[in-house]
Amino acid sequence: MASKDKDSAQKPAASKKPSTAQEGKDAKAQRELGIVGPHGDMRLASVIIEGYSLELSDGEGYVGDVASRTAFRHMLDAWRKLYASMEGKDPMGTKPTRELSKHKLDALLEKDGVAAQAIEAASEDYAMQLAHVVQRFLKHKTWRGVERIIIGGGFHQSEVGGRAIDCTRKILKAEKVPVELRTLRHHADEGGLIGWGHLAPPALLQSYDAILAVDIGGTNVRCGIVQTHLHRAPDLSLAEVVRREKWAHANDEPRRDELVEGIATLLEGLIAYAEKKKIRLAPYIGVACPGLIVEDGSLAGGTQNLPGNWESTRFHLPRDLCERLPHIGDGRTQVCLHNDAVVQGLSEMPFMQDVERWAVLTVGTGLGNASYTNRQPPEFE
Incomplete structure (x- = not known):
C-alpha cells in the first residue's frame, strides 16, 4: 500500500492469518x-x-430510513424519471443515480438546467423527510429536551446536502420546533x-x-x-x-x-x-x-x-x-x-x-x- 497522508481507496492486502481462537473464552x-x-x-x-x-416504526418501516443517503438517491431517481418523461430524455444522462458522485451532483446543480431542477426537487423532498424524522425523534424519551442536533456523515459536505439541510432548518423554524441544526465541524x-x-x-x-x-x-x-x-x-x-x-x-x-x-x-x-x-x-x-x-x-x-x-x-x-x-x-x-x-x-x-x-x-x-x-x-x- 502506498504511503499517503490523505485517504487511500485501494483494497488492503491480506493480513497475517489469525491463530485458532477457543470459543467461549472466560x-x-x-x-x-x-x-x-x-x-x-x-x-x-x-x-x-x-x-x-x-428505531422508530412508521407502520411500513423505520422512520430513519426515509432520511438516509440511500433514501435521497431514491428521491432523485424518481424526479429523474419524471423529468425524463416530460423532456423526452434523462436530464442526467445514462449513468444510474447510485453511481453519481456528490461532486457530479454539485456540478449539475451549478449548471442551473433541468438536471438542477430535478436535484433541487429531490433536496426539498429530502428536507421534508429529515424534518419529519427530527420531530419524531424529539418525541422519544431519550431525545426529549434536545436543544441542538449535529448532522454528520458526508452528505452535508456537498452543496446538494448543504442546501437540503438549510431547507430542513427553515421547515423546522416554520413549524416552531425549538431545536438548532448544526453540521459536523470535522x-x-x-x-x-x-x-x-x-x-x-x-x-x-x-x-x-x-x-x-x-x-x-x-x-x-x-x-x-x-x-x-x-x-x-x-x-x-x-x-x-x-x-x-x-x-x-x-x-x-x-x-x-x-x-x-x-x-x-x-x-x-x-x-x-x-x-x-x-x-x-x-x-x-x-x-x-x-x-x-x-x-x-x-x-x-x-x-x-x-x-x-x-x-x-x-x-x-x-x-x-x-x-x-x-x-x-x-x-x-x-x-x-x-x-x-x-x-x-x-x-x-x-x-x-x-x-x-x-x-x-x-x-x-x-x-x-x-x-x-x-x-x-x-x-x-
Missing part, C-alpha cells in the same frame, strides 16, 4: 488478550449517552475517529501522544491516528487525525472475515507510520461500527449494511481484530467497541458545553443517531 482470558472494554459504555465522565440506534472521515478521545481511558491518554481509531461503515472503512494534544487542550478540542486511510470496501465485496483482515492490515501500516514518525501510540484501538453494542463486545442488531453475519455468537470483533494485530509498545493492545454514530457525535463534545441536551444524526448508507446529556462537575451533581 473473562480472564479475554482480559489477557486485551479485548475487554468496557464496550458500549453509556456513562462517561463528562456526558451520559442517553441512547443510540433508535471532516466526515475524521469525526468518527476523533470521538474516541472521549472514550479512551483518561489515564492512558495522559501517557501517550495518540491512539488508533477505526470507523466501519456500510460502504467505507476509515482508520486513523488521532493525536490528542491533551497538554494543550484538556477538553480535546484540538484533537486531530494526523494520518488516515480509507478503504471503499463495498466496491470489493469482501466477506466478513476478509473485511476484518483488511482493517488489521490498515492498522499495521498506521502502527509502522507512528513508529517512523516517533508518535507514541497508546496500546489501545477504538473501533466504531453500526449496531447495538453489548457490554461483552458482541453485536446485537443493526449491522444489516455490513457483509456477513456480525451478530453470530461465534464472531467477536474486538477479539478477532486483536488476534490479527501486533503489540503496540510493551503492553497488550486493547480493542474497544462502540456505535459509530455515538463516536462521531462525541467528536463535537468540546463544542456542546453551552447546552445540556444534544444529539447527532449521521446521514450515510443508513441514518445513525445518538443523544447525550452533559454531566455537571461532581461538586454540582
Whole structure:
C-alpha cells in the first residue's frame, strides 16, 4: 500500500492469518488478550449517552430510513424519471443515480438546467423527510429536551446536502420546533475517529501522544491516528487525525472475515507510520461500527449494511481484530467497541458545553443517531 497522508481507496492486502481462537473464552482470558472494554459504555465522565440506534416504526418501516443517503438517491431517481418523461430524455444522462458522485451532483446543480431542477426537487423532498424524522425523534424519551442536533456523515459536505439541510432548518423554524441544526465541524472521515478521545481511558491518554481509531461503515472503512494534544487542550478540542486511510470496501465485496483482515492490515501500516514518525501510540484501538453494542463486545442488531453475519455468537470483533494485530509498545493492545454514530457525535463534545441536551444524526448508507446529556462537575451533581 502506498504511503499517503490523505485517504487511500485501494483494497488492503491480506493480513497475517489469525491463530485458532477457543470459543467461549472466560473473562480472564479475554482480559489477557486485551479485548475487554468496557464496550458500549453509556456513562462517561463528562456526558451520559442517553441512547443510540433508535428505531422508530412508521407502520411500513423505520422512520430513519426515509432520511438516509440511500433514501435521497431514491428521491432523485424518481424526479429523474419524471423529468425524463416530460423532456423526452434523462436530464442526467445514462449513468444510474447510485453511481453519481456528490461532486457530479454539485456540478449539475451549478449548471442551473433541468438536471438542477430535478436535484433541487429531490433536496426539498429530502428536507421534508429529515424534518419529519427530527420531530419524531424529539418525541422519544431519550431525545426529549434536545436543544441542538449535529448532522454528520458526508452528505452535508456537498452543496446538494448543504442546501437540503438549510431547507430542513427553515421547515423546522416554520413549524416552531425549538431545536438548532448544526453540521459536523470535522471532516466526515475524521469525526468518527476523533470521538474516541472521549472514550479512551483518561489515564492512558495522559501517557501517550495518540491512539488508533477505526470507523466501519456500510460502504467505507476509515482508520486513523488521532493525536490528542491533551497538554494543550484538556477538553480535546484540538484533537486531530494526523494520518488516515480509507478503504471503499463495498466496491470489493469482501466477506466478513476478509473485511476484518483488511482493517488489521490498515492498522499495521498506521502502527509502522507512528513508529517512523516517533508518535507514541497508546496500546489501545477504538473501533466504531453500526449496531447495538453489548457490554461483552458482541453485536446485537443493526449491522444489516455490513457483509456477513456480525451478530453470530461465534464472531467477536474486538477479539478477532486483536488476534490479527501486533503489540503496540510493551503492553497488550486493547480493542474497544462502540456505535459509530455515538463516536462521531462525541467528536463535537468540546463544542456542546453551552447546552445540556444534544444529539447527532449521521446521514450515510443508513441514518445513525445518538443523544447525550452533559454531566455537571461532581461538586454540582
